[in-house]
Amino acid sequence: MTPQKLLLLPGDGIGPEVMGEVQRLIDWLNAQGLTQFETETGLVGGCAYDADKVAITDATVAKAKAADAILLGAVGGPKWDPVPFDVRPEAGLLRLRKDLELFANLRPAICYPALAEASSLKREIIEGLDIVIVRELTGGVYFGEPKEITDLGNGQKRAVDTQVYETYEIERIARVAFELARKRGNKVTSMEKRNVMKSGVLWNEVVTRVHANEYKDVKLEHQLADSGGMQLVRNPKQFDVIVTDNLFGDVLSDIAAMLTGSLGMLPSASLGAADAKTGKRKALYEPVHGSAPDIAGKGLANPVAMLASFAMALRYSFDMGKLADTIEKAIANVLDKGVRTGDIAPAGTKSVSTSQMGEAVLKEV
Amino acid sequence: MTPQKLLLLPGDGIGPEVMGEVQRLIDWLNAQGLTQFETETGLVGGCAYDADKVAITDATVAKAKAADAILLGAVGGPKWDPVPFDVRPEAGLLRLRKDLELFANLRPAICYPALAEASSLKREIIEGLDIVIVRELTGGVYFGEPKEITDLGNGQKRAVDTQVYETYEIERIARVAFELARKRGNKVTSMEKRNVMKSGVLWNEVVTRVHANEYKDVKLEHQLADSGGMQLVRNPKQFDVIVTDNLFGDVLSDIAAMLTGSLGMLPSASLGAADAKTGKRKALYEPVHGSAPDIAGKGLANPVAMLASFAMALRYSFDMGKLADTIEKAIANVLDKGVRTGDIAPAGTKSVSTSQMGEAVLKEV
Numbered sequence: 001m002t003p004q005k006l007l008l009l010p011g012d013g014i015g016p017e018v019m020g021e022v023q024r025l026i027d028w029l030n031a032q033g034l035t036q037f038e039t040e041t042g043l044v045g046g047c048a049y050d051a052d053k054v055a056i057t058d059a060t061v062a063k064a065k066a067a068d069a070i071l072l073g074a075v076g077g078p079k080w081d082p083v084p085f086d087v088r089p090e091a092g093l094l095r096l097r098k099d100l101e102l103f104a105n106l107r108p109a110i111c112y113p114a115l116a117e118a119s120s121l122k123r124e125i126i127e128g129l130d131i132v133i134v135r136e137l138t139g140g141v142y143f144g145e146p147k148e149i150t151d152l153g154n155g156q157k158r159a160v161d162t163q164v165y166e167t168y169e170i171e172r173i174a175r176v177a178f179e180l181a182r183k184r185g186n187k188v189t190s191m192e193k194r195n196v197m198k199s200g201v202l203w204n205e206v207v208t209r210v211h212a213n214e215y216k217d218v219k220l221e222h223q224l225a226d227s228g229g230m231q232l233v234r235n236p237k238q239f240d241v242i243v244t245d246n247l248f249g250d251v252l253s254d255i256a257a258m259l260t261g262s263l264g265m266l267p268s269a270s271l272g273a274a275d276a277k278t279g280k281r282k283a284l285y286e287p288v289h290g291s292a293p294d295i296a297g298k299g300l301a302n303p304v305a306m307l308a309s310f311a312m313a314l315r316y317s318f319d320m321g322k323l324a325d326t327i328e329k330a331i332a333n334v335l336d337k338g339v340r341t342g343d344i345a346p347a348g349t350k351s352v353s354t355s356q357m358g359e360a361v362l363k364e365v
Numbered sequence: 366m367t368p369q370k371l372l373l374l375p376g377d378g379i380g381p382e383v384m385g386e387v388q389r390l391i392d393w394l395n396a397q398g399l400t401q402f403e404t405e406t407g408l409v410g411g412c413a414y415d416a417d418k419v420a421i422t423d424a425t426v427a428k429a430k431a432a433d434a435i436l437l438g439a440v441g442g443p444k445w446d447p448v449p450f451d452v453r454p455e456a457g458l459l460r461l462r463k464d465l466e467l468f469a470n471l472r473p474a475i476c477y478p479a480l481a482e483a484s485s486l487k488r489e490i491i492e493g494l495d496i497v498i499v500r501e502l503t504g505g506v507y508f509g510e511p512k513e514i515t516d517l518g519n520g521q522k523r524a525v526d527t528q529v530y531e532t533y534e535i536e537r538i539a540r541v542a543f544e545l546a547r548k549r550g551n552k553v554t555s556m557e558k559r560n561v562m563k564s565g566v567l568w569n570e571v572v573t574r575v576h577a578n579e580y581k582d583v584k585l586e587h588q589l590a591d592s593g594g595m596q597l598v599r600n601p602k603q604f605d606v607i608v609t610d611n612l613f614g615d616v617l618s619d620i621a622a623m624l625t626g627s628l629g630m631l632p633s634a635s636l637g638a639a640d641a642k643t644g645k646r647k648a649l650y651e652p653v654h655g656s657a658p659d660i661a662g663k664g665l666a667n668p669v670a671m672l673a674s675f676a677m678a679l680r681y682s683f684d685m686g687k688l689a690d691t692i693e694k695a696i697a698n699v700l701d702k703g704v705r706t707g708d709i710a711p712a713g714t715k716s717v718s719t720s721q722m723g724e725a726v727l728k729e730v
């Protein structure tokens with residue numbers, strides 16, 4: 001077994017706490033000889049700004065490029081609201097996505113049966129939900145130029161962001177969605193606003209063509225992003241794989257995650273293209289939840305999303321699907337036993353700390 | 366009483382059916398001498414394209430400018446998918462919004478107590494919900510230039526949409542939100558993506574300044590649009606007035622509407638600036654729901670949202686708040702009596718037709 005290089009970027013807020021539980025799991029797996037991870041850590045986000053006045057250093061980006069996979073906690077917080085736009089915490093995460101060309105963001109929205117009650121939706125609407133949002137991650141309004149604020153005088157300013165998509169960007173994300181659907185429910189729903197946006201027109205056209213030429217066996221539906229959002233709330237189980245652009249994906253995947261009532265449980269994977277020679281993909285794994293500055297440092301955070309992100313890394317980057325299954329099963333068992341951090345504990349019941357939850361999962365593993 | 370000019374634009378799909386019920390109500394009100402509406406009708410959307418190869422004619426736009434208020438049904442449908450982008454059905458609605466400068470879109474999301482069960486959310490989360498989304502309607506990515514698809518050769522195209530906001534556009538929509546909040550729960554939540562978009566940075570800055578200079582008595586909160594969407598699903602009652610841009614407003618207001626389980630019941634108002642001399646505002650009223658081509662022409666559509674849009678017109682354009690109250694009360698009574706169109710009837714129960722519902726509301730009035 002050759003050593004596997006993992007870069008850990010805990011980030012801000014609850015990031016370090018939840019990453020601590022992954023570190024503990026890795027140490028144990030290494031000690032058992034089940035894995036041979038070499039871990040390095042680095043700074044990204046507000047903590048990088050505090051240390052180096054940038055949201056991520058070139059050195060850390062270089063480490064990220066050299067790693068077999070990256071685990072990231074979360075970035076940002078009100079502390080850095082006054083920081084200049086170019087070096088705000090989010091810029092570090094965005095630079096990683098862009099420089100490593102992690103164009104495919106996979107966000108499963110799964111409702112753990114033990115947690116169906118935590119959802120604001122009725123049990124029958126949400127129980128058993130298992131969908132994946134495939135979000136385009138390196139294009140669209142996140143990166144298009146011009147992106148600027150101009151002073152027009154007279155107290156007036158003009159702010160501009162630019163949504164840009166080229167054919168190849170839509171093709172490659174569509175393929176990721178269709179491939180994934182083949183391994184799942186065999187259905188893809190593509191969402192855009194083609195009735196308003198030219199990028200929506202192109203998106204629709206390219207997804208339709210990729211489907212017709214390469215994936216006729218997969219069922220394809222198109223929905224406008226606004227009614228798609230409604231359908232997510234009305235009847236999320238109608239979906240299998242949803243493919244959409246960077247900005248719609250940001251909003252819709254967060255909504256899908258919240259629907260499940262299991263926000264603190266959901267991992268995500270951001271993948272690059274497969275290397276032509278080795279077949280390997282650059283990859284970054286992170287929880288869907290944010291840095292939750294309000295509860296940071298108190299041992300209240302739920303480490304499950306971070307642990308599940310590590311399981312995703314095992315499956316997608318290290319071909320260790322069985323070990324990933326074991327960890328996911330351990331998480332489900334712990335939940336079945338009623339172990340709950342505060343975010344998922346019903347009002348008035350007892351909850352455990354971040355490290356108690358991490359410990360419980362480790363024991364099950 | 367001087368005659369009041371109302372332009373009716375039924376549009377496509379179920380638009381004509383639901384507008385028919387408003388026409389019936391207006392005829393009755395006029396006959397009773399309660400109102401003196403002069404109604405004209407016109408074409409917008411796919412039906413205008415079928416007749417004139419445009420989404421709305423200049424003549425209809427001129428009528429709209431001359432009217433005291435406009436009622437619109439809905440536009441669009443798959444029939445016009447192949448139509449060129451510039452004359453697609455939605456272009457008619459967008460031109461009306463832009464040419465009449467209807468920059469303020471008010472979308473109440475109310476849960477009618479009798480319908481709390483129709484929501485996919487748990488009763489306690491949604492019962493009694495009463496919030497308003499104030500959506501900017503004439504700016505942002507809907508209208509910014511460039512908006513184009515360029516052929517790059519080699520089978521590659523590049524699509525561009527441009528999100529543009531100027532200070533004055535944000536100021537005026539912020540004022541609408543704060544004024545509205547003062548008459549309601551006195552709280553405004555502003556949503557943008559300032560961590561990613563420059564327009565979000567400017568939005569946040571301007572809303573904060575308008576608040577500090579003119580509306581210190583109103584409570585102001587800021588949320589990122591993605592977490593705002595989550596909060597809408599998790600606990601919608603935390604909001605009073607939400608103010609956001611054109612595209613986020615499109616998605617979030619649809620989601621808010623769906624949360625209530627009362628989508629077929631919800632009206633909206635699109636208002637221009639008050640005229641310096643007369644104090645009058647240009648205004649267009651329309652249901653939040655779409656053209657629902659799948660059920661069009663079958664007498665299945667729910668006319669309540671259209672009737673409630675008319676009630677909004679009475680209140681905001683004609684200073685007839687009392688009559689508006691009467692109509693809204695009539696709608697609530699009809700629902701309390703258990704009269705239901707198919708969209709809101711629990712599975713296995715009897716439902717009434719579009720005209721039976723219109724008739725029932727009229728009788729209550």
Ligand SMILES: CC(C)[C@H](C(=O)O)[C@@H](O)C(=O)O
Nearest residue numbers: 075076090093250560561591
């Ligand atoms: C932190 C922020 C830049 C990021 C995004 O908007 O993409 C986050 O919301 C996410 O969804 O990963």
Ligand SMILES: CC(C)[C@H](C(=O)O)[C@@H](O)C(=O)O
Nearest residue numbers: 195196226441455458459615
């Ligand atoms: C029909 C369409 C152009 C419109 C929009 O996107 O604004 C609709 O979805 C709405 O919300 O009024």
